[in-house]
Amino acid sequence: MTAPLSPRTIAIASGKGGTGKTTVAINLALSVPNVQYLDCDVEAPNGHLFLHPAIHTHHDVRVALPQLDDAVCTRCGLCADACEFNALAVTPRRVLVFPDLCHSCGVCTYVCPVAGAISETTRSIGTVSSGTAAITTGGQLPVAQGLLNIGESTAVPVIKMVRQQAQPPFTVLLDAPPGTACPMVETVRGADFCLLVTEPTPFGLNDLELAVGVTRVLGVPCGVVLNRSDLGDAGVTDYCREHDIPILLDIPFQRELAEAYSNGIPWVVAQPAARAQFQALFHAIHAQIAAAENRP
């Protein structure tokens, strides 16, 4: 009998959308015990389309916003000059605040020389929902997802709250946003491992290189899942070999899996035998984490 694996935080990311990142995250979540699925793709969470979780709690995600008192403010302009995000504009009659641009950094309050000219209020930018999803082989999968309000541009606070839903001692699977911008960085930061899902095409290679660069800066060990591995070229495989990045799972294209996906049916539900592949992937990830931790 094998010993239970230690709880870990595993981010599943991709340099670009449409590579099968959520497919891998969902099927991993449905194949191994004692895991929690957190959907950090807060601009377009879609894990729920496959898991159909029963939601038990909702949290409003609120961020700080400066509030100005025109009666006290002298229009000196120091706050607008200090704002890195151009979220303030000083006019002769008042200081305008642009909430969509504000990053809640607090610098304007810090630099304002007039007591009481700036105070702080909050505003809602999204929600985080938590619940459980039934697993067809038995048991419940803890699930949480974030949803950024339409028109909002700052996903990071919502992602932070999604990550706060982690419930030890579960291993946490973080379904990251696509790309390599701040939302992806916020999801991968501090994880024990980052699984990068890509496809064997020049676009896949280009975006994989960017994503690997992020994981290296963050000091998070990474490995690759090569989706639709029989379509395309050898560029990704050659790159991984040259940069000592393990390819932990190859997924050849199967039309029936694409059809199941389009009907919202996870692969391991359509083909239960596929669970073994994801269980092997899970063990391979833990072996990579252990190897990284033992590296001098």
Ligand code: SF4
């Ligand atoms: S720094 Fe303070 S006093 Fe000056 S314009 Fe901004 S809010 Fe008004």
Ligand code: SF4
């Ligand atoms: S809190 Fe930061 S981002 Fe927002 S208005 Fe003030 S200085 Fe600009």
